[in-house]
Amino acid sequence: MTRFSLTLMLVLALPAYGQVYKCTRDGKVTYSEAPCAGGAQSTLDVPAPSAAPDAPRELERLRRESKVLEKERHAREAVQAREEAQAGRQALRRREKCEQLQLARKWAEEDARRADPQAEEAARLKARRAAERYAAACK
Incomplete structure (x- = not known):
């Protein structure tokens, strides 16, 4: 993983905080990130999370x-590369054997055509x- 993706994961894991608007309209209460369009409005401040000191440990x-996942x-990938190389060598040997x-077979057929009657x-x-x-080995 890159540093950017680790940082992004950490940022996304932290809860959002900031200003929240409480709107009261026709006796119904709603909460929003944007100011109210109509009705009574009050602003609530959401404090920063207290878990911020744990962020460096979580990042580490x-x-x-x-690193462990990258090693794995x-x-x-190394095992797969070895298996693919072995499969390639086996295919090459099979092609050579078939050839x-x-x-x-070709030589035997030529010999049969030129053979004397006995x-x-x-x-x-x-x-x-x-x-x-x-046919048994190559088809």
Whole structure:
């Protein structure tokens, strides 16, 4: 958290004080921050909160808490970065393996097409198995 946001949180946490207007109109009493439009009006002064001496301690507590939360966030981000890097390496290995299997399948099919009649069946079997390996690992 930035210093600005901590200060803003502290300011918002303190109750507001200042002048309040008490208006009496047709027997009804209302309180407002603005002067009354009509009817009887009196001004009330709201004193400053007596908890102001605690503000520096509260600010320091919020700063400490902010540092702890920031450390935790950095730790989570580091773990996430390591996991993403590992996933990237695994995807690269899988792509390389698929490319090798695809190349082996292509070569086996070429061998089957060029095989002599005696070795033709064995070459076709080899090509079919290479295609199955590729399909099982990469599709």
